[in-house]
Every structure is written in C-alpha cells, then in structure tokens.
Amino acid sequence: MKKFWKITLGVLVVLVIGGGATAYHERHNVRRLLLVHQHYAKKNILSTNQIKLNLRPAVSTKNTTATNKLNAAYREDLRHVKPGITHAKVIVNPYKTSPLSGLILVKTAAATKVKLTVHGDTPKTTLTKHVAGYRTAHSIGVLGLYANRTNRVTLTFTQKNGHKSYATYTLKTGKAPHGIGKNTLKTSHPKKMALGKGNNWLTFAVSSQGTTYGLDARGQVRWYSTNPISHVFKRLANNHLLILTKISASEHKYNALRETDFYGRVYRQYNFEGQFPTRQDHSKLATNTVIHHDAIQLPNRNLLLTVDDGSSKYVEDTMIEIDYKTAKIVKVIDLKRILPKSAYTKYDGTHRADGKIDWFHQNSMVYDPQRDELIVSGRNQDMIFAINYKTTKLQWILAAPEKLPQRYQAYLLQPTTKHFRYSGGQHAVNIIHKRKNKGESIALEFYDNNVPVTRGKTKQSKKWSAGEIVSIDQLKYTVTKTWSFGKSLGQRNFTNIVGSSYAVGRHNTLIGFGYASNGKRSEFVEVNRKTNQIVFDVDRTHFKHGDWSYRAQRMALYPGSATVKLNEIKPAMK
Structure with a gap:
C-alpha cells in the first residue's frame, strides 16, 4: 500500500510540475506574441x-534583503562592542559597493554627541560632520576616504556637561579602479569654490556607462561606486540616491533603477525587462536599455x-511616471x-546602427511645481519646451523657428537679446529660481553643445560649447540670455x-564638458558667474571609450x- 501511494504521489508531482511549466511557456508565448504584434x-x-505591456517595471527585493542581512550583522557587532572609545570596531566598505566608505561602531559610558x-x-x-543627538551606542558612517592609503578619521565625543574626548581610527583602502581614468588638476581656488558646510561637497563625474566617482577640491578621488552606473545619479527628497545600474554584473544593458546611498545600502529597486521588437525583423525580440x-x-x-x-521604429521619445512604492x-507621455x-x-x-529613429533624443527634464509644468530638453530637435503636466498641453517652445509647422509658431518664445543664439543639441535643462509673484518668470540653465541637428545652425556652430542661463517670461512669451560661459x-x-551646466553655491556654476577632444577627454570647470573667473578645473583622460562623463554634479x-x-529596511511592495 505504501508503495502505491509513493508512486501516485510521484505521478502527481510530475503532473503539477509539468502543468506549471506548460502554463509558464504558454504565458511566455502569449507575452511574446503581444510584444511582436504591437x-x-x-x-x-x-x-x-x-507601452505599459512593453515596459512592465517590477519591484525587486534581492539587494534590499542583502542590505538587511548586513544591518543585522552590524547590529549584533555593536551589541558586543565593549564600552570605551578605544574598543571601537572599524569596518571599511561596509555595504560592499562603496570602497571609500566606512563604519565605526563604538560605545561610550555616558551619552555623547x-x-x-x-x-x-x-x-x-x-x-x-556633526552628528545630532546624544547616545551611548554609536554607528558612525564615514565617507570621503582616499583610495590606496591608510586614512585617519577622528571622532570627537562631547557629553552634555561639555566634557570632550577624542579618538583617531585608521581605515585602509585599496586602489581606485582603472575605469576612473586620470584626473589632472589644472586650477583650484578652494576658498572661492562652493564646497558646502564641512567641505563635504564633492564634484561627481556621472558616468555614461561605467564608473561614477567624486573629487575633492584638489581633484583627488574621495568616493566611487563599484556598481556600473549609466546617466542617472540623482538626489531624492529623502536624501537617498537614485542610480541606473545593471540587474546583474553579467548583464549588458542598464535596466535596474536603484534607490541607494553613498554607503551602498539598497532601499528599493525597480527592474525593467526591455525585450523589444527589432527594426529589421519585428518577429524577433532584443534586449534594450529602457x-x-x-x-x-x-x-x-x-x-x-x-x-x-x-516601439520597433522610434526610440527616446517617451516618459513614464511610476508609483514610488509599487512600480506601477x-x-x-508620448x-x-x-x-x-x-x-x-x-x-x-x-542614424542608429539598429535602424531605429531617434528623432527627439530626450536627455533631461525638470518639473516646476509652482505652475505644474514639465520642462523638457530634446537634443535632436534642438528644442526645450514646457507642457502642463496634467493635460500635457504645450505651454511654450524655446527653439529656432525653422522646420516648425505654422500652428506651433505661436508657442515660440521671442528673444529680447540682440543677436540671440539658439542652443543646438543642448543637455541638462534645469530651473535655477523663479519669482514669487505667480511664477511668471523663471531662470533656466542648460548646457549648449552648440551642435544644431535639426534647426538653428549659424557660423558659430561647433566652434565651442557653453553653460547658458536664460530668463523666460511665461506671460509675455519672451526669452532673455543672462549668462554664458564657454566661448x-x-x-x-x-x-x-x-x-551639463549647474549653478552651485550662490554665485558659481559647474560645467561638465563631457565629450571634449572628440571624446578623449572630459573637463570639469567651476566658474564664478560675476567675474567669469575659473575657480576649479580638472581634466579627465585615459578612460575607456564610451565612459565619458555624462554630467558633472556638485x-x-x-x-x-x-x-x-542599522534598523531593517522594509521591503518595497510588489
């Protein structure tokens, strides 16, 4: 009888597995059919x-789980650390992807800040950096170590009665990766630079596809990530970082959008499949970066x-808003x-190698909450324009009028500056500030590559590139150029x-000439807008082709x- 039940159970297991596999393949085939027959x-x-079917972002908890395991281990380590500043436990690269970071676990007999x-x-x-709050158990994060040296880090402990004690710890780091290339300091006037409180603002070279890193006022590497990063490196409202990386190291495409921080902790991750029909044969699918x-x-x-x-035909002309918690x-916006x-x-x-048409090539956007408007930059139309975010209706267009149909001419901003030069192939559009009175005027910054693709060609085209600032009166439909540097x-x-070109501090702008010398060099230049004096200048060379610095950010x-x-990070909802 036992033998009969064992055989029956085995047959049932085979049927269930076989049926499940069949159902999976059927679903896969149906999805493939829906993708190729769009x-x-x-x-x-x-x-x-x-479009929703094509993209289908999904929440992944794999890296969040890894972060939670490390947090649990460090909580346990802190619990076992003996009281006394000489008994601290020091960890380099605690979350495995930020080699120039550290963690110091230490206990004090009395509560200290x-x-x-x-x-x-x-x-x-x-x-x-001053750490707020008095406590006896401390988990102090360390950022800004140098590569390939024994770093000195001092903690000053202050009790509520004012009594101070000091301890200096050493943290040894390895060599920086070759992918960073060679960074040569040309100019540095730290007192005139925007370095932030405690000098902890770095110049980040955001990779096109490779290693993103941060430089201090002397052009020395003080942070980098071992995660390959492509284009997206942004600060979120909760002070975390948003990066575009790979789902796994073996992947060729960058299809993981990750919420992380400078230590490498992972809070959320959204994965994109990116299986799209090819231009040459619509019945075939290929993996694309989404x-x-x-x-x-x-x-x-x-x-x-x-x-x-x-799309099997067009690329880089769509935006999607995804729910922060669910990825839905x-x-x-097409x-x-x-x-x-x-x-x-x-x-x-x-023209692209895959035959698809990159007619717009959107490279940046900024949201204006005062007017519920989205401002968009498209390289291949040499155009910056604004839409109402709710209705997606056009508000204004900043571009030369050539090749623009008559019914769109009414949206064009009219220059008030004599010999106004329109941008060509521009990048990194951003709002610097806006007036409080109804927000009718905004100051817009962007990087003008000065390489017209569709419209705006002049004798000056391709002679230089520049950081630009314009003032736009959104009621009068006028544009005035207020600053330019690069000529x-x-x-x-x-x-x-x-x-890129971003205002930093009160009076400076940091410009990233990412594809200088035909892509053999990237240069990061901080300039004072009042005097046009260069206060910081670094040349980057000897990097892998394709890994030029997409943006420079302070x-x-x-x-x-x-x-x-060290508390557990709650996994995102699926």
Whole structure:
C-alpha cells in the first residue's frame, strides 16, 4: 500500500510540475506574441496599454534583503562592542559597493554627541560632520576616504556637561579602479569654490556607462561606486540616491533603477525587462536599455523616467511616471502626441546602427511645481519646451523657428537679446529660481553643445560649447540670455554630445564638458558667474571609450546625519 501511494504521489508531482511549466511557456508565448504584434492607437503611435505591456517595471527585493542581512550583522557587532572609545570596531566598505566608505561602531559610558573628521591633505579637503543627538551606542558612517592609503578619521565625543574626548581610527583602502581614468588638476581656488558646510561637497563625474566617482577640491578621488552606473545619479527628497545600474554584473544593458546611498545600502529597486521588437525583423525580440538619460522625483514621490517605449521604429521619445512604492506605471507621455508629426516622420538628422529613429533624443527634464509644468530638453530637435503636466498641453517652445509647422509658431518664445543664439543639441535643462509673484518668470540653465541637428545652425556652430542661463517670461512669451560661459575656451572644449551646466553655491556654476577632444577627454570647470573667473578645473583622460562623463554634479556626501541606522529596511511592495 505504501508503495502505491509513493508512486501516485510521484505521478502527481510530475503532473503539477509539468502543468506549471506548460502554463509558464504558454504565458511566455502569449507575452511574446503581444510584444511582436504591437497595438497602435494610430499610425506610428503605440497605445498606452501597449507601452505599459512593453515596459512592465517590477519591484525587486534581492539587494534590499542583502542590505538587511548586513544591518543585522552590524547590529549584533555593536551589541558586543565593549564600552570605551578605544574598543571601537572599524569596518571599511561596509555595504560592499562603496570602497571609500566606512563604519565605526563604538560605545561610550555616558551619552555623547559626535563630531566626525575625515583628515584630508589640506584644510579644505578635510571633511567634517556633526552628528545630532546624544547616545551611548554609536554607528558612525564615514565617507570621503582616499583610495590606496591608510586614512585617519577622528571622532570627537562631547557629553552634555561639555566634557570632550577624542579618538583617531585608521581605515585602509585599496586602489581606485582603472575605469576612473586620470584626473589632472589644472586650477583650484578652494576658498572661492562652493564646497558646502564641512567641505563635504564633492564634484561627481556621472558616468555614461561605467564608473561614477567624486573629487575633492584638489581633484583627488574621495568616493566611487563599484556598481556600473549609466546617466542617472540623482538626489531624492529623502536624501537617498537614485542610480541606473545593471540587474546583474553579467548583464549588458542598464535596466535596474536603484534607490541607494553613498554607503551602498539598497532601499528599493525597480527592474525593467526591455525585450523589444527589432527594426529589421519585428518577429524577433532584443534586449534594450529602457531608461536612457534621466529620472526625476515628483512632489508626490513618484518617479518620472525618460524611456524607450518598446516601439520597433522610434526610440527616446517617451516618459513614464511610476508609483514610488509599487512600480506601477500611472502616466505615459508620448512626445509624438505633442510635437509635430513631421518632426518624427521626416527626420533624417542622425542614424542608429539598429535602424531605429531617434528623432527627439530626450536627455533631461525638470518639473516646476509652482505652475505644474514639465520642462523638457530634446537634443535632436534642438528644442526645450514646457507642457502642463496634467493635460500635457504645450505651454511654450524655446527653439529656432525653422522646420516648425505654422500652428506651433505661436508657442515660440521671442528673444529680447540682440543677436540671440539658439542652443543646438543642448543637455541638462534645469530651473535655477523663479519669482514669487505667480511664477511668471523663471531662470533656466542648460548646457549648449552648440551642435544644431535639426534647426538653428549659424557660423558659430561647433566652434565651442557653453553653460547658458536664460530668463523666460511665461506671460509675455519672451526669452532673455543672462549668462554664458564657454566661448573663450574655444574648439578644445566643443562637445558634440553629453554635457551639463549647474549653478552651485550662490554665485558659481559647474560645467561638465563631457565629450571634449572628440571624446578623449572630459573637463570639469567651476566658474564664478560675476567675474567669469575659473575657480576649479580638472581634466579627465585615459578612460575607456564610451565612459565619458555624462554630467558633472556638485553634491553633499552628508546631506543628512552621519549616523548609519542599522534598523531593517522594509521591503518595497510588489
């Protein structure tokens, strides 16, 4: 009888597994069928439901679980640390992807607050951070170590009665990766730079596809990630980082959008499959990078992403808003529904190896909460424009009028500056400030590559690239150029692709000439806008082809507390 039941149970298991496998393959085949036989709302424009089906972002908890395991181990370590500042446990690279970070676990007999000092080579490269709150058990995060040396880090412990004690710890780090290349300091005036409180603002070279790292005021590497990063490296409202990386090291494409921090802890991750029909044979699928250039956080915490929508014909002309907790797509903005039909059906400005048409090439966006407007930059239309975010209706267009149909001419901003030069192939659009009175005027910054693709060609085109600031009166539909820097640097700093220009501190701008010298060099230049004096200048060379610096950003290593909370990170909802 026992033998009979064993045989029966075995048969049932085989049937269940076989049936489950069959169902999986059927679902896979149905999904493949839906991907290759795409549903269009109108000619050339995919339906919203088809775009959602193509992209299907999903929450992954794999890396969050790994972070929680390390947090649990460090909680246990802290519990066993003996009281006394000489008994601290020091860990380098505690979360395995940030080699120039550390964690100091220490207990004090009396409740103390802590001041952290990471000793630099000069006073302006010495980083300090005050840790708020009095406690006896401390988990102090350390950021801004040098590569390939024994670093000195001092903690100052202050009791409520004012009594101070000090301890200096050593943290040994390994060599920085070759992918960073060679960074040569050309100019540095630290007293005139925007370095933030405690000198903990670094210049981050955001990779196009490779190693992202941060430099101090002397051009020394003080942070890098072992995660390969492509284009997206942003600060979120909760002071975490948002990066675009790979789902796994063996992947070729960058299809993981990760919420992390400078220590490497992972709080959320959204994975994208990226299986799209090929241009040559619509019945075949190929893996593509879904998010291509930018991602921002909206006031509701949701994420707005520039994406390939899965079309077999067009790329880089769609945005999706995904729910921050669930990754569900809650809004789709297809630029083919907003801009002229001729812009994408008659485009011949650039050509791709896969045959798909990159008619717009969206590379940045910024949300204006005061007017509920989204401002968008498209390289291959040489165009910056604004839409109402709720309705997606056009508000204004900043571009030369050529090749723009008559009914769109009414949206054009009219220059008030004599001999106004329109941007060409621009990047990194951003709002600096806006007036309080109804927000009718905004100051807009962007990087002008000065390489017109569709419109705006002049005798000055391709002679230089520049950081630009314009003032836009959104009621009068006028635009005034208020600042520009780059012409004096000439052809050497002309960049056919990539680049950025961001205001830093009160009066400076940091410009990233990412594709200088035909892509053999990236240069990071901080300039005072009042005097046009260069106060910081670094040349980056000897990096792998394709890993030029997409943007240069000045960011604080310690935007919040230096206390590393070792509590469990709640997994995101699926």
